[in-house]
Amino acid sequence: MLQNLLTDGLVIGSVYALVSVGMTVILGVLGQINFAHGEYYMAGAFAAWWAIDRLGLSYIESIPLAILIVAVLSLVIGYVVMQRLVDVSFDAGIIATLGISLLLQNGATLLFGGTYQVFDGGWLAPMRVLGEDIAQQRILIVLVTLAVFGALEWLVRKSSFGKQMRAVAQNVECCHVLGLDVRRVVLITFILGTTLAALSGVMTAPITMNIYGAMGEAITLKSFAVIVMGGMGSIGGTLLAGWVLGIMESLVAAYVGLQFRDAVAFTLLVLVLMWRPSGFFNTKARY
Amino acid sequence: MPDDANVLAIEGLRAGYGALEILFGTDLLVAPGEFVALMGPNGAGKSTLLKTIFGMTAVTGGSIVWNGERISGRKPRDIRRRGIAFVPQGRCNFPLMSVDENLDMASCTIPGTRRADRDFVFDLFPILRERRRYPAGYLSGGEQQMLEMGMAMLQRPRLLLIDEPSVGLSPQAIHQVFAEMLRINAEGCTVLLVEQNTRKAMEVAKRVAVLRLGQVIWTGPPSAITHQQLGSLFMTGRLDMAPDDTVFPTV
Ligand SMILES: Nc1ncnc2c1ncn2[C@@H]1O[C@H](COP(=O)(O)OP(=O)(O)OP(=O)(O)O)[C@@H](O)[C@H]1O
Ligand SMILES: [Mg+2]
Numbered sequence: 458m459l460q461n462l463l464t465d466g467l468v469i470g471s472v473y474a475l476v477s478v479g480m481t482v483i484l485g486v487l488g489q490i491n492f493a494h495g496e497y498y499m500a501g502a503f504a505a506w507w508a509i510d511r512l513g514l515s516y517i518e519s520i521p522l523a524i525l526i527v528a529v530l531s532l533v534i535g536y537v538v539m540q541r542l543v544d545v546s547f548d549a550g551i552i553a554t555l556g557i558s559l560l561l562q563n564g565a566t567l568l569f570g571g572t573y574q575v576f577d578g579g580w581l582a583p584m585r586v587l588g589e590d591i592a593q594q595r596i597l598i599v600l601v602t603l604a605v606f607g608a609l610e611w612l613v614r615k616s617s618f619g620k621q622m623r624a625v626a627q628n629v630e631c632c633h634v635l636g637l638d639v640r641r642v643v644l645i646t647f648i649l650g651t652t653l654a655a656l657s658g659v660m661t662a663p664i665t666m667n668i669y670g671a672m673g674e675a676i677t678l679k680s681f682a683v684i685v686m687g688g689m690g691s692i693g694g695t696l697l698a699g700w701v702l703g704i705m706e707s708l709v710a711a712y713v714g715l716q717f718r719d720a721v722a723f724t725l726l727v728l729v730l731m732w733r734p735s736g737f738f739n740t741k742a743r744y
Numbered sequence: 745m746p747d748d749a750n751v752l753a754i755e756g757l758r759a760g761y762g763a764l765e766i767l768f769g770t771d772l773l774v775a776p777g778e779f780v781a782l783m784g785p786n787g788a789g790k791s792t793l794l795k796t797i798f799g800m801t802a803v804t805g806g807s808i809v810w811n812g813e814r815i816s817g818r819k820p821r822d823i824r825r826r827g828i829a830f831v832p833q834g835r836c837n838f839p840l841m842s843v844d845e846n847l848d849m850a851s852c853t854i855p856g857t858r859r860a861d862r863d864f865v866f867d868l869f870p871i872l873r874e875r876r877r878y879p880a881g882y883l884s885g886g887e888q889q890m891l892e893m894g895m896a897m898l899q900r901p902r903l904l905l906i907d908e909p910s911v912g913l914s915p916q917a918i919h920q921v922f923a924e925m926l927r928i929n930a931e932g933c934t935v936l937l938v939e940q941n942t943r944k945a946m947e948v949a950k951r952v953a954v955l956r957l958g959q960v961i962w963t964g965p966p967s968a969i970t971h972q973q974l975g976s977l978f979m980t981g982r983l984d985m986a987p988d989d990t991v992f993p994t995v
Contacts, residue, residue: 617852620841624849627838633800634836635895636824636853 460589462707468595470703471602472661476676477683478609478695479653485626485690486646489542489550493558494654494680495673496565500527501655502576502662502672503565509578516578520659527655528648535647540640543629558677565670572669579663594663601660605653606696613692622646626690675719682726688736698737701725748812750776750902750934752797756806757816759796765804766792768958774903779925779935781949781966783942785978789958790938791833794905797936798830799823810903821853829901831892833908833938839881843872843891846880850895865894868924886917893924903934910941922948942974956981 480494504523508514514522534557542550580597583590613619624632625642632639654676662668683702687694702722710718729737752774760766766789774780782790795801797808799820808816815823820830837846847862866873869890875883880891889909896904906925910918918941926948929935939945946952946966954962954977961981962969973983 617848620845620848621852623841624838627840628836630832631836631838632849633820634798634830634832635850636821637849638821638853 458711460587462711463704464589464591464595466704466707467700468591468598468664468703469706470700471599472657472699473679473683473702474696474699475598475602475605475660476654476657477680477687477699478606478692479650479657480680481650481684481687481690481692481695482609482613482622482646482653483650484684486622486643487539487542487550488626489547489554490681491647491650492551492554492677492681493561493673494554494651495676495678496558496561497527497531497651497654497673498658498661498676499565499668499670499673500530500561501652501658502668503569503574504655505578505659505662506574506576506668507569509576510574516580516663519578520656523659524652524655528652531648531651532644535644539647540643543625543639543643558673562670562673569670573667574669576662576666576668581663592664594660598660598664601656602696605656606692609692618642618645679722682722682729685726685734686729686737691736694736701737748809750811751809752903752934752936753809754793754797754806755809757793757796757803757808758805759792759801759803761792761801766801766958767796769806770955770958770960772953772960772963774934774936777929777932777934779929779948779950780937780953781945781951782936782938782953782955783940783945783974783978784955788955790955791907792958793955794830794907794936794938795832797823797905798828824853824899827899827902829896829899829904831896831904831906831909833911835888836892837880837888837895840879842879843876843883846891846895847898850898854899861898865897868897869894869920885912886914886920889913889917889921893921897924897928901928901933903936904928905936907938908940909937910939910944918944942971946971954978 476494476498479497480491483489483491501523504526505516505519508519508522509516538553538557542553580593582593584593584596586596613622621637621642624637625639629639679702683698684690684695686701687698702725705725706718706721709721752772754770754772757767757770758765770789770793782793784790792801796803799815799818799822803816806816807814810826810828813826815826838849841849847865851861866876871887872891872894875887880888883891893906893909904925909921913921922944925935925937937945937949949966951963952966952969953960954974956978962977962983977983
């Protein structure tokens with residue numbers, strides 16, 4: 458039973474980590490919280506659903522297509538809105554991203570209707586791991602998350618683009634002085650962050666099965682809680698915080714009551730802000 | 745070569761921050777290879793002038809011409825590609841990145857920079873070679889100033905804009921930084937230096953320009969002005985004592 462809960466928590470935690478790390482990288486370079494973040498998660502799930510349900514593609518084919526669609530969407534939004542947020546105040550960023558959130562939510566409702574859609578895809582056959590039956594899709598989520606975090610660490614630490622991301626995060630003015638193309642770095646990072654949310658949405662939809670226009674709302678708020686716990690900008694911290702949240706939720710749902718599940722993120726958020734506002738983990742890890 | 749090669753000509757420049765104008769019709773002509781010290785009281789707009797030349801403020805009037813080409817209104821990136829380097833006032837580096845990575849950032853936007861160029865910076869400031877794996881934020885103020893200057897030197901500029909490089913530095917570090925400015929100037933790079941340390945500035949510069957309330961009110965060789973006269977220019981905008989014949993006011 459406990460092992461079951463822990464694996465469950467790890468899977469859900471991986472979903473949170475994957476979507477949140479997109480918010481982390483965007484926060485890093487832009488210094489803004491993307492309050493529309495969950496909407497890209499929703500858009501990823503809907504794009505895959507549309508590809509499967511309307512175009513008749515298989516799940517595996519729908520994944521790259523959904524990511525491509527969200528990439529194009531965020532290219533447009535990034536170009537029109539997000540690039541301008543580099544040197545504006547924090548509250549302007551909140552208003553702008555909240556506005557985008559409304560647009561995307563209502564856009565999805567307009568396009569696909571206000572009711573739930575059933576997501577029909579994924580690999581739900583069980584697999585035996587450590588004496589437990591787990592749906593393949595769940596194992597895949599954990600593996601993909603680990604791979605993505607490994608790749609992100611490499612990207613940020615070692616690659617030339619990653620150095621530019623850190624440079625923009627640390628000193629925008631100095632980037633201008635050195636002639637770095639700050640807007641390009643912001644745009645690419647934004648697309649990276651939103652496609653990670655989309656990937657998370659596509660990977661999770663087979664498990665949650667129901668998708669709807671407002672499904673991203675809770676994800677945005679939970680991502681916010683995760684990145685605060687993770688130390689606002691630390692990639693490794695985001696992974697650990699995602700897992701902590703997932704496992705706590707699954708324990709609370711089982712031992713306290715299912716209705717308290719969604720309160721866990723906010724309780725943790727409040728506790729962290731009260732006692733350790735720099736996050737659970739190494740505060741110096743921020744890039 | 746055309747006559748205006750490597751000439752910096754600023755005419756009637758008006759610029760500032762948003763609706764706030766700081767420069768009100770600034771004129772300054774800098775000849776190729778010159779070493780000009782720009783001086784003036786706090787808030788006169790010296791830093792604003794350098795930032796404006798480098799495309800970092802909003803220009804509302806007048807023009808900046810470099811090398812025969814109008815650069816006002818261009819982005820810092822484009823201006824840097826035209827051989828102008830800027831070392832701003834205060835700290836300008838990436839504090840959590842190593843010295844090596846900082847130099848990487850400085851060279852990644854200039855095509856054709858190689859590792860050898862980094863050794864060139866390390867030869868100028870040997871202390872940086874010892875500190876190459878340190879995060880820039882852990883360096884002393886003087887070491888950071890040298891790093892920032894090294895980052896500018898990597899691009900082999902033809903015009904160096906440098907803002908108060910001596911602030912907070914030990915005499916030894918000041919000496920190194922000024923020696924480097926004199927060296928590149930001797931190699932033909934034009935230098936426009938903003939400096940509060942008037943004594944030091946008048947020692948190295950071939951010409952002094954005084955900025956007050958957003959306008960250049962006096963310019964001439966350091967030998968043409970005494971420290972008292974400079975002080976009175978800063979405060980009242982006038983040379984109270986009778987200047988000798990070589991002094992020519994521009995306004
Ligand atoms: N980013 C900014 N936004 C708005 N106003 C600014 C900004 N930077 C400077 N100012 C204003 O512009 C005026 C000129 O500032 P500037 O930094 O150019 O002066 P300075 O001559 O370099 O002075 P100092 O010797 O103290 O460095 C000041 O009144 C300052 O308050
Ligand atoms: Mg200044």
